[in-house]
Amino acid sequence: xxxxxxxxxxxxxxxxxxxxxxxxxxxxxxxxxxxxxxxxxxxxxxxxxxxxxxxxxxxxxxxxxxxxxxxxxxxxxxxxxxxxxxxxxxxxxxxxxxxxxxxxxxxxxxxxxxxxxxxxxxxxxxxxxxxxxxxxxxxxxxxxxxxxxxxxxxxxxxxxxxxxxxxxxxxxxxxxxxxxxxxxxxxxxxxxxxxxxxxxxxxxxxxxxxxxxxxxxxxxxxxxxxxxxxxxxxxxxxxxxxxxxxxxxxxxxxxxxxxxxxxxxxxxxxxxxxxxxxxxxxxxxxxxxxxxxxxxxxxxxxxxxxxxxxxxxxxxxxxxxxxxxxxxxxxxxxxxxxxxxxxxxxxxxxxxxxxxxxxxxxxxxxxxxxxxxxxxxxxxxxxxxxxxxxxxxxxx
Numbered sequence: 001x002x003x004x005x006x007x008x009x010x011x012x013x014x015x016x017x018x019x020x021x022x023x024x025x026x027x028x029x030x031x032x033x034x035x036x037x038x039x040x041x042x043x044x045x046x047x048x049x050x051x052x053x054x055x056x057x058x059x060x061x062x063x064x065x066x067x068x069x070x071x072x073x074x075x076x077x078x079x080x081x082x083x084x085x086x087x088x089x090x091x092x093x094x095x096x097x098x099x100x101x102x103x104x105x106x107x108x109x110x111x112x113x114x115x116x117x118x119x120x121x122x123x124x125x126x127x128x129x130x131x132x133x134x135x136x137x138x139x140x141x142x143x144x145x146x147x148x149x150x151x152x153x154x155x156x157x158x159x160x161x162x163x164x165x166x167x168x169x170x171x172x173x174x175x176x177x178x179x180x181x182x183x184x185x186x187x188x189x190x191x192x193x194x195x196x197x198x199x200x201x202x203x204x205x206x207x208x209x210x211x212x213x214x215x216x217x218x219x220x221x222x223x224x225x226x227x228x229x230x231x232x233x234x235x236x237x238x239x240x241x242x243x244x245x246x247x248x249x250x251x252x253x254x255x256x257x258x259x260x261x262x263x264x265x266x267x268x269x270x271x272x273x274x275x276x277x278x279x280x281x282x283x284x285x286x287x288x289x290x291x292x293x294x295x296x297x298x299x300x301x302x303x304x305x306x307x308x309x310x311x312x313x314x315x316x317x318x319x320x321x322x323x324x325x326x327x328x329x330x331x332x333x334x335x336x337x338x339x340x341x342x343x344x345x346x347x348x349x350x351x352x353x354x355x356x357x358x359x360x361x362x363x364x365x366x367x368x369x370x371x372x373x374x375x376x377x378x379x380x381x382x383x384x385x386x387x388x389x390x391x392x393x394x395x396x
Contacts, residue, residue, distance in 0.1 A: 034094045041086065057090055062102040064093055065170060065251075065323065069178060070291045071303065076169055076251045076323040079177075080301065080310040081264065096321065098230065100252040108163045108249065111156055115374035116195050116387065129200040129388040131336055134216040135209065136394040137202055142221050146237050148197045149329055150244050157196050162249040162326045164367065165189070169323035174366045180288040180356050181365070182300050183342045184378040186335050188365050191387060192374065193332065203336035205393060206268035206312045212261040222329055223257075231258040231318050238329060250324045257328060258318030265314045269307050273298075277308065278345050284356045295345050299338055309338045343384045354382050 029042035040058040057064045057075075065076040066089060072082040073089040077096050083089035137145070152158040168176035168185070175181030176189075194201050204216050216222045223236020233256070238245040240256030247255045277298045284294040290302035297303070301310025312334045313320045319327040326332070346354045355361060355378045364375040381387075 034091055037094050037097075039090055039094070041090070057086070059090070059094060059097070059102045062104050064090070064102060066090075067169070070289060076166070078321050079169060079323050079325070080306050080313045080321065082302075082304075082306075097252055100254045102251065103253050105163075105166075105249060107167060108156075108160050110371050111160045113157065113160075113192060113372045113374075114195055115368070115372050116191050116376075129194070130391055131200050131340070131388055132202045132391040133393045134202040134204050134221075134333055136391060139220070144199055145202070146221065148199050150237065152196055153245060159249050161189075161193050161196075162324050164371075165326050165331075166249060166251075166322075166324040167367075171367075175360070178290040178300070178302065180284040180292075180296055181360065181378070183296055183339070184355060184381050185365055187339055187342070187381045187384070188368055188374075188376050190332065190335055190339060191376075191381075192368060192372065194388075200388065201332050201336050203340050203390070204312075204330065204333035205337055206315075206334065207271045207274045208393070210267045210270075216330065216333055217261075222333075224259075225261045226257075226259040226318055230254075230256075231260045233257045233259055233318075247319065247327050250319070250327065251322050259320070259328070259330075260317030262315060263317050264321070265306060265311050268312050268315050273307055274341065277341065278348055280345075281349070281352065282356075283345075283353055286357075288357060295342075299341055309334065312337075339384070340390045343390060346382070355379070 029040050031038065031040045033039065038058075038060050040061075042056050042058070055063065057066045066086070067074050069082070072084045073086050074080070074082060075089055075093045077093040078089070081092065083092060132141075149158070165176075168174050172179070174185065176185040190201065202216070209215060212225050217224050219235045221236065223233050223238050226233050233239050234241065238257050240246065245257055247257060277295055280295040280298065282294040284296040285292050290297065290300075299308050301308045301313075306314045313325060313331075316328065316330055316334075319325060320330060320334075361379045362377050364377055368374040368376055384390075
């Protein structure tokens, strides 16, 4: 899974300080009040309990999906922020709720998805797609893209993709996060999403586009920052008040798109970090988790303080902090840039392995196989050019 057994990972978690003692293995649950919320932390049922400790932490009686990772904890409300103790993670989750009610949504029923045809992709809907720099889109292209997002939302398919990603936070067998499969899984996710969208996604180059009042965060595109207090986005086509973008799949009961630029990180990663990643001489290394040394882990944003992909999520804030981060369309532009960086790294290092571990190269990715019948494998995704190409940056 991560190169570490569940028993070993859980043992690391239990060894971390909680108040004055470790989280107890036996006995009663501990109850305390944090910012007026009832918090209950219970011992894991067994040493072999899953990495997702959703039977361990409760806020006002609702389980908070909390995950153990090397060096700390992370939750579904702050997926990209590492905490050294369980108590600090729970306290941060309570703060991010801002008075909202935590919910425990059930998975949505699968929807019928048109998946890219690996065998005949030259004639498929993805054939010849050009993913442009977001700042290079014409006004007409921005309008087409926004309308495609809104139509997918109306159809219900958009929320199914949000739910799929939310469940990927829980299901480590999918290898979607903190694993060598991160880039391949999200390449498949973007391809499947783009196929439903019917138009090419652009990428947000957060290494150079770091202004909260510039592309893509303009009123005619993704909208801007959230307002003070509840962080609700008030402008643009995805603002709740337009009636076109209600949030229905989330970790809490707030039904409006939220952003809080710069509250958790002053700016996204810059060109020097990107260059350091592109110069790395290995895609990934054992134990293939958030402690690994290699291109994949640095681009994903571990270890230590969030950087690159993680830092973009953290800088935007709001909905982008949680497991249901695709609620913000900025998610897809962020991941398109991450995918482009993988393609750039592959071009720079043609003789290196472009995906590891090798034993997973021909294993169909989940849940694409079981939920949509698309049996795509990491090997089939290695050459992005057979599916789409990337355009260069415009003169800004």
